[in-house]
Amino acid sequence: MADLLVEDIHTAYGLSQVLFGVSLEVRAGECVALIGRNGVGKTTTMRSIMGLTPPKRGRVTWKGQDISRLGPHRICRLGIGFVPEERRIFPELSVWENLDIARRSGAGGKTTWREEQVFALFPDLAGIRERKGGVLSGGQQQMLTIARTLMGNPELLLLDEPSEGLAPLIVELLRMRVAELKATGLSIVLAEQNLEFVMALADRVYILEKGEVRFTGTPADLRADKSIVQQYLTV
């Protein structure tokens, strides 16, 4: 039985519909990748799960509970953490303050993640804890946004294009960190355009195009059939 079940969701921003019946599932401890070009609905899928842009049709269930109509703060408290693509660091708050406001014991009182643990995962952040969020580098902001979401002790992490706009060295570091997170048993939904980043991490892959799932399989399936990559991912 999957922890997260997304069933045939249709999501729109006002009149412009983005998702046309997306379904996917995430089992406990699994890393699932959403891949596809820009604008195919990866971010919207995550926003629909998180309750930020609730689906107009279809259903999202988390551990058997229908969460499609819950507000984002309720969904967060049930154990789903969202790491947005734009990072959305609070610019006027210091690194420590950004972490502090997200502090929350997870569903069932889990407190695996506190300052010490996130600073251990991202040692760079420990040295700049008094610095304002607005002046951090892209890499530091990406680490902080992940660290901040971890402070809420989620069981499922929605990671939206973490490698976007970062230098290759930082991307590699980030990939190692995400692998460490996965090793702790955290379930992860990873939206990416960077295929390299995905291949080593994901257990299963969903390829999206025009708001629909066009391919479901393992990274090995994807490697075996070059035409899929050709068709859906090359620009």
Added chain:
Amino acid sequence: MTTTMFTLNAFYGLALAMNMFIIASGLNLIFGVLRVINFAHGMFYMFGAYIIFTVTKSWGAPFFVGVLASAAGLAVIALVIERLLLRHLYGKEHLMQLLFTFAVVLLMSDAAKMIWGTDQYSVGYPAGLGGAVNLGFVVLPQYQLFLCVVGPLIAIAMWLLVDKTRAGRIVRAATQDREMLAALGVNVPMVYAAVFTIGSALAGVGGALAAPRVALVPGMDATIINECFIIVIIGGLGHMWGSFVGALAFGFVVQFGTVWAPNWQDVLPYLLMLAVLIVRPWGLFGQPESGR
């Protein structure tokens, strides 16, 4: 002007400034977090003054019980308005919010006439603060001295609350990115309700504390809301210490204006605002709006 007269006027200016700061800081807090310009804030102030009148004069309660009653009364009124109506207007254009809060002004204004009539009322000084303190070269009234102490105390309390507590950090985060804050598990609508309630309670406290200084008449809200806007704009929208400095500037300009240029006293605060806006269009402490 003699030293005595100068000191006395500076002191009255300061007392006026501190009373105005308490009121304006509530308006400013609400704007800073909710981005709502609350036209009804002056009416909240008026209700604060009327409530303390009823509680102290009609019911015979001590002055400071009256202040608490004004704060609590406005907190309840604000909470009801926010939960039932205002919350539907967040993120809408400012004009909608302006019209809505203006409607609240009209409704509350008529409610005030029904409850208190149109007579003029006054509230006495609280026991123990009706006298004066003799400093040798000048005699200062105790109540104004009390205002000069309360104003900075409220400013420091607000600063500690907003800058040094987790609740304050959450409020600051809400001014920056409401959606992200919700995704991190914070019940943002509750934060908004709390801020609107606290900000409005400050108007109630400000009105209660002003009651011994001013005449309680219908329409007393209209001047105050203009003056609050002047203070908040001078200081920079959404900036607490900005309101503090704005209130000081306002208090001194009004007080010395009455002495030195009585014919100009109504215009001077606006000239002050104009001068500040020419030099710093975003106010003394404000920042130019970036693409937030």
